[in-house]
Amino acid sequence: MSSLSYSGGFAEPVFAAQAAFRAVLDAFARPGNVISKPAETRPPEPFLGVTGDLLCTLADTDTPVFLAPLADEDSAAAAWLRFHTGAEVTRDASRAVFAVCTSLKALPALSQFPQGTAEYPDRSTTLILQVESLEGGETQVLLSGPGLAQERPFAPKGLAEPFWHEVARNNGQYPRGVDFLFVSASAIAGVPRSTKIQLQGA
Amino acid sequence: MYVAVKGGETAIRNAHRLVADKRRGDRSVPSISLDQIVNQLALAVDRVMAEGSLYDPELAALAIKQARGDMIEAIFLLRAFRTTAPRFGFSEPLDTSNMLVERRISATFKDLPGGQLLGPTFDYTHRLLDPELAGDAEIPAPELAEAGDGVMPRVTDLLGQEGLIEADADAGEEAETGDLTREPLSFPADRALRLQALARGDEGFLLSLGYSTQRGYARSHPFAGEIRLGEVEVMVEIPELGFTVSIGRIEVTECQMINQFKGSAKVPPQFTRGYGLVFGHAERKAMSMALVDRALRWRELGEEKTAPAQDEEFVLSHSDNVQATGFVEHLKLPHYVDFQAELELVRRMRAKHEAAVRDSAGQDESKAKQQEAAE
Amino acid sequence: MNRETAMTRQEAMAVLARSSLEKLRAAWDGWDSKPATELLRGPETGMIMIRGRTGGSGAPFNLGEASVTRATVRLGTGEVGFSCILGRDTEKARLAAIFDGLWQRDGDRGRIEQDLLLPLAERLAAADRTVRAQTAATQVNFFTMVRGDDE
Structure with a gap:
């Protein structure tokens, strides 16, 4: 294991994790709202710093993490994750408590992830999707539902219509389904399963 | 329906101060140290660790001291601490043949x-109270003997x-341990x-x-x-x-x-x-x-x-005694509203019951009168 | 000085885990030319879930947790030292990680083993021998008494 994997964690774990947790709460409470989040961690490729922050805040030994594209156990990303969070990197999407997607092409169908059960809807995956930017994308969706007084436009870069159709299908099974955190180099936004997705022009 | 009730802050604060005073007791008696508890009340410490589900003798001793010797309260304290600590992982299964x-x-x-x-062991002792232990008599060192190959x-x-x-049933190495x-x-x-x-x-x-x-x-x-x-x-x-x-x-x-x-x-x-x-x-x-x-x-x-x-x-x-004590002891918490509702209900039922008794008595009376008249 | 290694790294870590804070602190205080140390993680206290086996040798089950403290330290010379020890002593975990790092250096290993680890291991072994001897003194020696002689 390279010595790189040991560095780049939170310098002040308690305060940094609290700040990141607050950002996640705000992101899910106000879907589609772009929340500025400076990166504290310095994880290896392909993770962004903010992704590292979220993982160091949310992941632990009880939460297998799925990486898309798949990563080997001895990859730098897996080693970094294991050292700083204790989380195991799984190649089995059906065991994922968190999934980090750094390339949309590599993302399995959302239905492959745990969707929660009627008794325990919380037993589903939270997806962390890295995007180039949370604004200015070609495809814009309108979000509505809990946490939104009126419809809010949302257009992260690099997410095309087929993806949003899948998200809409996922959110249609509320209270079951996965939740989404979109991450850029300096901000996050959330789309929980309770949000209604409307494609522009559809 | 729940109705939030406020009040009692001063009473609670003073009650906590009072329990701290009772815990310490007579100030002319030396305070008990955690080392003393770990060493001399070792089996109490062991029980708190086992049922508190956390192996940590010093914390178990602290819990016993804080709980004034109430074992279930001490177990509760250790369990509560347990929930705040992150879990780093699992041990390999203990090998008790290599003990x-x-x-x-x-x-x-x-x-x-x-x-x-x-x-x-306490086995084969006479279970007679030993007045010498009330003091601090010299305790001889244990006997030694040549040990076998172990x-x-x-x-x-x-x-x-x-x-x-x-x-022993083997679940297979891959099976998840619940x-x-x-x-x-x-x-x-x-x-x-x-x-x-x-x-x-x-x-x-x-x-x-x-x-x-x-x-x-x-x-x-x-x-x-x-x-x-x-x-x-x-x-x-x-x-x-x-x-x-x-x-x-x-x-x-x-x-x-x-x-x-x-x-x-x-x-x-x-x-x-x-x-x-x-x-x-x-x-x-x-x-x-x-x-x-x-x-x-x-x-x-x-x-x-x-x-x-x-x-x-x-x-x-x-x-689980923490669950059990939680549910039994929660009965001490205010149930004023629940009880008011019950009280209302019982009053109404009582009124109905009395009315029914009166009615049937009235009917009996009128029946008797009718009978009398017929005769 | 390049003495032969007397212990494996696992053995060295096991001795460090069971030594007292005082011993480690004295060894570190007396260590000349201390390398710079950088804490990469911890020292932090948490828990390990301890497992047993059904019937002693069957399927694993979760027995209960134990307090554990761990630390990861990088020495100025590049070695990364680890510790993971029962209890909540963060200073002991930090020192144990430093000595694990030092042990990995060919130039220091012999000295650490001779001056610190082997004497500690011997003290621990002596304590075990005492427990065995005390326990052996409580071994039951059965002898048979012949009763009710009917011959």
């Missing part, structure tokens, strides 16, 4: 390899060689989950249930095959290093109960087993756990379920 043995006895074989070692095979392994006792601290218990629970629940269960509750099996409620003809007490190494795999290291030792008590078994449609006649493993020196608890573990195996062994000790939902749902 620094401090006590090891068998009630089934007199001459077993390694011998019968009584160790620090090889102490398990009694169950000796019987296993003849095939007369069931083998954890009731992560997923709520659901029934039927597998044996690993049952053992976890029993290991942290209330000693008194398990003792009574174990006793009930001996008195004929799910009779299972037990023999104490082996009881051993001592220190075992805790091995943990460090993922960053890719190998397993020893992180220190803990003391545990293990009980192998051997039970006579006539056989069933599923299983040939042989000895079956109940298992107990508990943090610290906790022989009564380990034995009780083994008895109850065996009773709970009725389904697997094709026995009839006739007694409370066999009912896993009953046993596992009520064995």
